[in-house]
Amino acid sequence: MSEFLLQNDPTSQIYLDANATTPVLKSISDVVSHTMQICFGNPSSSHISGIQAKSLLESARSKARRVIGATTGDILFTSGATEGIQTGVVSTLIAAKNHGLRAPVLLYGATEHKAVPNTLEHWNQVLGINAQILAIPVDEYGILDCNFIAKHAKNALMICTMAVNNETGVFQDLAAIENAIRSHNTDVAWMVDCVQALGKTALALSETSIDYAPFSGHKLYAPKGIGILYIRQGSAYTPFIAGGGQESGMRSGTENLPGIAGLNKLFSLLLDTDDNTFKSLDILYEYRTQLHQALLDTFGSLTFNHSFSHSVPTTLNFAVDGLSSKEVMDMFDAAGIRVSGGSACSSGANRSFVLDAMGVSDWQSENAIRLSFGPSITQSEIEQACLRIRSLKAILAANCLVVSDSTEPLQDVCAIGLTQFRHQGACCWLYVSNNKQAVIVDPIVELIPRLEKIVQTQNLQLVAILDTHAHQERTAARVLLTEALKLTLTESNNLGWPISTSQILLSECIIESIATPGHSDDSVSYLLRCNNTNQVQFCFCGDLLLPAGLGNTAIKGGNALLMAKSLKLLNACLSEDSVICSGHDYQQCFAINWQVQKQQTALLNSLLNNDLSDEEFAKQKLASDEVNMDQFASLCGYAQSLEHINAKELDPKQARAMLKKSSCYIIDTREPYEHSVADIPLLFGVSAERVINIPLSRMANALVAQQLKKHTDYILLCRSGNRSKQAAFNLTQLGFENVYNLRGGLALFNV
The missing domain is CATH 3.60.15.10 (Ribonuclease Z/Hydroxyacylglutathione hydrolase-like)
Known part of the structure; x- marks a missing residue:
């Protein structure tokens, strides 16, 4: 049984975005809290509290070795994978400054997390290496081209790949990559991003020639701000953070002992064969099958952006034929289902560079949805997720988003009058x-x-x-x-x-x-x-x-x-x-x-x-x-740039106070398929007659239909407060005097 089991409550959260981050397990949270309050000593202190802290730190390091299969080499505690990547790149490039190659290159996988190519570019310039940075192409399955690696390995100063992709869950054949590298260059530094591999696939790093492997705790139920970096014995190393000489002089700064304690507990759970917190691969594959079927039952026509046979079972990346990713995500979010569009780190992008590298269609790249779950999820949670996903089918049909199975569809919400569609x-x-x-x-x-x-x-x-x-x-x-x-x-x-x-x-x-x-x-x-x-x-x-x-x-x-x-x-x-x-x-x-x-x-x-x-x-x-x-x-x-008119905004407390007036109305600016998922009158404690659903796509129609009166008080809301703020700005331009935006929207209303 998971320690953060979701209850069967329509307002509860079904969290399916584990590749972005995970909640902290209660057992890990308890250990972190205990360390912060009781075992809070500085590992560098020589008194008993310091000795206890040092023992906890070294226990975590020892368990990390067993979890990742690192019998030799160094295990360095970091703030997370990004710091680990910086450390590996800086160490390599400083050691390679006098390389002697005529045409040096830095290689990275085309589907790599942006932290890698951006880091390579930054330090290549800052350190004056002036190497050519090349992306290793992938095939339609997202598998790296080993022939490309073999061709360029002899001139490479560093080669960066990843074990499991964060957007698609595609795993690489590390043995094949190693063969392509070492057959042509035995000395080049090889870094493998292992962030998404922890807890999902077996690792034996000391049996490989991987030089650097960064990990991040928050991807597997530990706190944010803590991670580890594996450094192969004999690999180049320059401290990325200098100072007081902690971590044997490899990484200065007082160690994040509460975070390390959280990792210590996480590693204990992974190593305990009698503990069932983390599910076996067979069970995780069965969970993926159940979610896959629920998506098919709900949306009908789907395109998956990765091959299930080439990806870990905890990630499903897909596009719904005929629907934009925003429409799907908005509806999921309104239903309390948390998913993301592609990578959470690239959520501002219009398309996925990972899927572009795999050669998918523009539609797939622009409208990718990533559904991901952690290996601690339970059958009960999967069943709730599938039930919640299937419950959306009637809403989809009622809002013309899928073709209804019924000969008499119940909807009429998206028809009469004028509707705007945008692309x-x-x-x-x-x-x-x-x-x-x-x-x-x-x-x-x-x-x-x-x-x-x-x-x-x-x-x-x-x-x-x-x-x-x-x-x-x-x-x-x-x-x-x-x-x-x-x-x-x-x-x-x-x-x-x-x-x-x-x-x-x-x-x-x-x-x-x-x-x-x-x-x-x-x-x-x-x-x-x-x-x-x-x-x-x-x-x-x-x-x-x-x-x-x-x-x-x-x-x-x-x-x-x-x-x-x-x-x-x-x-x-x-x-x-x-x-x-x-x-x-x-x-x-x-x-x-x-x-x-x-x-x-x-x-x-x-x-x-x-x-x-x-x-x-x-x-x-x-x-x-x-x-x-x-x-x-x-x-x-x-x-022309419009003269900025600040829309009046209310915080949740002010909104509740204003709604005590019977003459104040709520305007939900979300689309009908979002609005119909949640009971807004119940949430705000007002009668149904005081809640009006006017999405931005129907705002022009609302003007002509005279749904709004210019002197009436209106509180506008949406999921995050962004759409409603835009609507409030527009209505203010049109002369509506008493329009207020709910700051932070529904996301912050009950926070």
Whole structure:
């Protein structure tokens, strides 16, 4: 039984991100606490407390040798793997300064943790080694190319590989790598990152010619800030930290005795054959099979980014066909399931460099999900995880994220009205009328599977698929989407507009097309008018207008003078409240009306106020675009930096106090598939009527539907407080006076 067993509680945490870090086992935590309070002596002191501390330290070192199979060589206590990597690299490069090679190289695995190549690059420059740094390629399974290693080994000053990859769980054949190295160079330093191997695979380091092997405690239930470095006997060594001479002069600084005590207990558990804390490989493989099946049952169509036969059983790396990693992670997180997108250390990246090196598709690399568990997990926890994962299937179906098994899907949340879909700054719009007639504007290739599922699950009658112009920067998706849906639409022009009509008639509105060249010569805008008021509710303007900006005219087809005339034409058609639906949104505005668009775009405002003639506008616009193209990428448009308006923020205590007023409402800005997982009214102690779900993708629709009143108090929330802060900023720009963001979001609400 694991010491941190999750209870069967919908608010509990199912932690499946063990490759990032692990909780500290209670037995280890108890030892750490005891050491901090009782056995706290300094190992360098000669009195009894110091002797006791020194004994504990050496006990941990002795057990470490047994765990990693290091009968000889040094075991050095470090702050973790990154310090161990630094130490190995610095020691090697200092010893190699007078190498005598004509073309020295430093080799590292292409799928290596970034701590390795970044360290090599840094010290190669600082120490003036000036070696060429080469990435060892991998095959489609993530296995290192031993022929490449053999080819370059004779000129190598250092070769860095890893035992188990942190993103994919792929393990390397260390014996084959050793043969490739030592057959061509018996002296080159070889470092192996063993962080993910501890507790998951057998190690016998003294039986190898590995020179340096770093480990980190927090990857296997020990505290953060403690690790070990194995150094082969006779390998080069220079202290990375000098000072008081601790660790026999190899690593100065008072030893982290509580952390070392935690490692001592961890090693004891690993060595105790009668203890069942850590599961056997056979059991771990069975756990992976169960999780694999739960994922298949829930998502249906998955692509795994690694071969199970080449990876440890505790890691599953996959992409859900047709869903982005953000959508999957957001829903998992809302359900209390903790997973990550690729590597936690690279969570700011748009794609996985590990998967890129393995040659997977762009979709897989950009949308990888890593599910990982530790070897202390129990059958009970696996069953709870599988149950929680399978519980998401109904939510997926209800929100058009998977095709429902039911002939009568229960959802309607993602259909009626206007929904925005985004991919890397590009915007696609879906409008669905009350009788489920639908129009898609500016479809995006990467979103075709998602749009296809929505149309199928909602039984939509797709009337038209429209482009606002022939998009210069991306592959045309309109024809591909039409083919994917097996549609037979009425004869249309090159942008999808039906040739036989001047208007598209929907149950409660009409859509009309007007030519608005400027960004390109074929640009059009689609105006959606309400039948009752004849007012333009939505203007789909493509890249003629961007939130706080205008389309680029310094590209093929651009014409600033024609843009001026188009903008004046739009001004005659739109009301102040007409919502602008652009083809790109670089400012993360999500919803903006014509009044605010004019206020935020100085050049547009000057044109419409007749402060500039068309010719003067054109001259300034083209000059501005040319400067922007020189300084930035050739984007579809350039937006001005918006004047920063600090969104009002509340901490949890302030939010609870404000919610005591019955006139205060909560707006959950997460997507419906996240919102529906948790009981927000119960969590905040308010009635269901006081909780409104308006995700950013539906913010434009909310403006037209008048879901919000400008003088009402609203507290906005999301998972982390980031999306809700953006929404609060946007609503403030639109004139909503009493909008507050819940600082830290749901993540910190009960902390």
